[in-house]
Amino acid sequence: MSILQRSQIDWITIALYVALLIIGWMMLHAASYDPNQVYAYFDFGTIIGKQTIWVGLSVLVFLATLTIDWKFWQSTAYPIYAVTLFLLLLVLLVGVEIKGARSWFGFSGFSIQPSEFAKFGTAIAVSSYLSYFKSDLRQWRSIFVCLGLIGIPMFLILLQPDAGSALVFSSFFILFFRNGLSPTLYIISLGMLAILILSLIFSPKTVVLLLSLPAMLILINKLRFDRWNYLIMLASTTFVLFLFYAEYLWYSLGLAIILILIFGAIAYFNRFQRLALLIVPTVLLGSLISFGSKFAFDHGLKPHQQERIKVWLRPHECDPRGSLYNILQSKTAIGSGGWQGKGFLEGDFTKLNYVPEQTTDFIFSTVGEEQGFLGVLGVILLFLFLMIQITRIAERAKNKFITNYAYAVAGIIFIHFFVNIGMSMGVMPVIGIPLPFISKGGSALMGFSIMLGVLVKMDMARFSR
Numbered sequence: 001m002s003i004l005q006r007s008q009i010d011w012i013t014i015a016l017y018v019a020l021l022i023i024g025w026m027m028l029h030a031a032s033y034d035p036n037q038v039y040a041y042f043d044f045g046t047i048i049g050k051q052t053i054w055v056g057l058s059v060l061v062f063l064a065t066l067t068i069d070w071k072f073w074q075s076t077a078y079p080i081y082a083v084t085l086f087l088l089l090l091v092l093l094v095g096v097e098i099k100g101a102r103s104w105f106g107f108s109g110f111s112i113q114p115s116e117f118a119k120f121g122t123a124i125a126v127s128s129y130l131s132y133f134k135s136d137l138r139q140w141r142s143i144f145v146c147l148g149l150i151g152i153p154m155f156l157i158l159l160q161p162d163a164g165s166a167l168v169f170s171s172f173f174i175l176f177f178r179n180g181l182s183p184t185l186y187i188i189s190l191g192m193l194a195i196l197i198l199s200l201i202f203s204p205k206t207v208v209l210l211l212s213l214p215a216m217l218i219l220i221n222k223l224r225f226d227r228w229n230y231l232i233m234l235a236s237t238t239f240v241l242f243l244f245y246a247e248y249l250w251y252s253l254g255l256a257i258i259l260i261l262i263f264g265a266i267a268y269f270n271r272f273q274r275l276a277l278l279i280v281p282t283v284l285l286g287s288l289i290s291f292g293s294k295f296a297f298d299h300g301l302k303p304h305q306q307e308r309i310k311v312w313l314r315p316h317e318c319d320p321r322g323s324l325y326n327i328l329q330s331k332t333a334i335g336s337g338g339w340q341g342k343g344f345l346e347g348d349f350t351k352l353n354y355v356p357e358q359t360t361d362f363i364f365s366t367v368g369e370e371q372g373f374l375g376v377l378g379v380i381l382l383f384l385f386l387m388i389q390i391t392r393i394a395e396r397a398k399n400k401f402i403t404n405y406a407y408a409v410a411g412i413i414f415i416h417f418f419v420n421i422g423m424s425m426g427v428m429p430v431i432g433i434p435l436p437f438i439s440k441g442g443s444a445l446m447g448f449s450i451m452l453g454v455l456v457k458m459d460m461a462r463f464s465r
Contacts, residue, residue, distance in 0.1 A: 341372030
């Protein structure tokens with residue numbers, strides 16, 4: 001039976017894929033437009049010329065995946081994963097260094113980034129493992145195996161170094177949640193992440209103190225020292241805050257920690273063991289993360305890496321003509337588009353190259369300037385519809401491997417979409433994550449085309465008996 005029969009193929013996903021490809025090509029043409037080279041897309045030495053080749057190859061690869069039996073990917077999941085790991089190792093040895101990262105294989109003016117294909121390899125490997133009948137994310141063994149499957153490529157990519165591509169592998173926690181990983185772990189992780197971020201915005205001493213005070217009050221309230229309960233709460237809080245506002249920060253923090261240890265010990269020996277074992281280690285671990293993050297920021301990061309974090313979390317400390325320049329120009333370009341935009345090839349910021357890295361990290365600013373709010377909304381809706389359609393494919397699949405793979409693809413696209421657009425608007429750190437199907441980059445375009453093509457083919461399996 002033909003793969004093009006309307007009853008089997010998911011035309012909605014294909015339409016969304018084609019729409020994003022066309023928009024991406026047009027926005028790259030606008031971002032790299034030169035009035036002296038009107039037909040630059042026929043010149044394969046230009047940005048848009050190379051992207052035209054990649055778009056054509058990606059479409060061919062997408063169509064080719066529709067001719068391959070979906071079971072092939074499940075049966076070869078681990079060999080493909082191993083090949084992608086080998087490529088990540090090989091690029092560290094013989095890869096081309098671009099902008100301080102050895103992440104590409106270069107040949108004849110073109111470059112291939114193996115980390116983009118490692119996302120696909122990891123997606124099918126993790127999906128295959130989770131579809132195995134003995135895997136269970138309620139057991140630590142399965143959790144460690146999954147963490148290993150995503151941790152190895154993350155580690156190899158960090159060696160390049162490419163923190164942006166490594167961050168994308170955190171998207172697999174969406175798949176893990178779908179497969180039963182405890183929500184408690186997510187709550188704890190998000191809490192620790194919040195402590196880390198707050199410690200980079202404010203003083204770690206302030207963050208730990210704000211964490212300690214509620215913990216101390218919870219312990220005192222639970223112990224119920226009869227009529228002295230509220231007096232003890234008031235006295236403890238007042239003394240700690242007095243030292244804090246008197247700028248004896250270390251004394252204030254030390255006193256809060258000592259009080260938590262004392263009340264935690266009393267709670268433990270008064271039939272509140274679970275509460276004590278929850279609160280005291282949480283405060284101590286939070287303190288370690290808070291001070292550790294500050295130490296790592298000051299002594300472990302290079303100056304340009306520190307500036308990227310400052311641009312995100314402490315922009316008031318950054319130079320508007322230096323590290324903050326990219327974000328300011330991107331936000332200004334997006335805002336200048338107004339409601340309807342300035343029109344295709346009519347963007348002043350775009351034409352005059354005011355926004356650095358506009359074809360890659362900040363391609364969304366081109367959409368905002370030339371197509372305005374309506375264009376921005378349209379692109380966001382296309383991505384949302386695509387991710388919704390992928391989750392629909394996941395839920396209607398008759399095979400667990402297909403369900404897992406669909407959620408892996410949805411997670412990868414979501415992280416790229418969320419972080420890239422967030423970077424353009426200054427609400428996420430600038431870490432070099434492309435916007436799927438729209439940013440310049442043949443490897444990313446090819447990788448996403450393979451992932452989506454394989455998924456469309458897998459979806460057709462629901463019609464087989």
